[in-house]
Amino acid sequence: METGFECVDEKYELEIGKIVRKINQEKAKKILLQFPEGLKPYAQAICDKIEGETNCECMIWMGSCFGACDVPLEVERIGVDLIVQFGHSAWKF
Numbered sequence: 678m679e680t681g682f683e684c685v686d687e688k689y690e691l692e693i694g695k696i697v698r699k700i701n702q703e704k705a706k707k708i709l710l711q712f713p714e715g716l717k718p719y720a721q722a723i724c725d726k727i728e729g730e731t732n733c734e735c736m737i738w739m740g741s742c743f744g745a746c747d748v749p750l751e752v753e754r755i756g757v758d759l760i761v762q763f764g765h766s767a768w769k770f
Contacts, residue, residue: 682726685719693726696761700731705758711738712763723763733758 685691700708708727712720717739724735736755 682719682722685716685722689716691723691763693723693730696727697730700727700733700759703759706733707755707757707759708733708735709738709755709757709760710735710763711760716763727761 686693699705710720710724710727712723716723720737720739724737727733728735736757
């Protein structure tokens with residue numbers, strides 16, 4: 678299975694531009710990325726894309742993720758500036 682960014686970008690609307698703008702706006706340096714199981718094979722490619730367009734370090738949470746309310750308890754210990762949670766459904770604000 679192809680796991681490069683171009684492959685995942687063709688299949689999903691990841692809104693990387695919005696993520697990059699938010700990281701730059703917040704001047705975030707340490708980012709935690711959370712993925713549902715279906716996107717985990719693409720996690721490194723997405724991480725590389727975000728790091729390549731910002732001045733941040735991305736960490737990939739490979740534990741379970743049951744939705745936007747599922748924030749890992751380790752977040753405080755790790756000390757992240759921003760959490761990006763990817764999902765399969767759009768949120769309406």
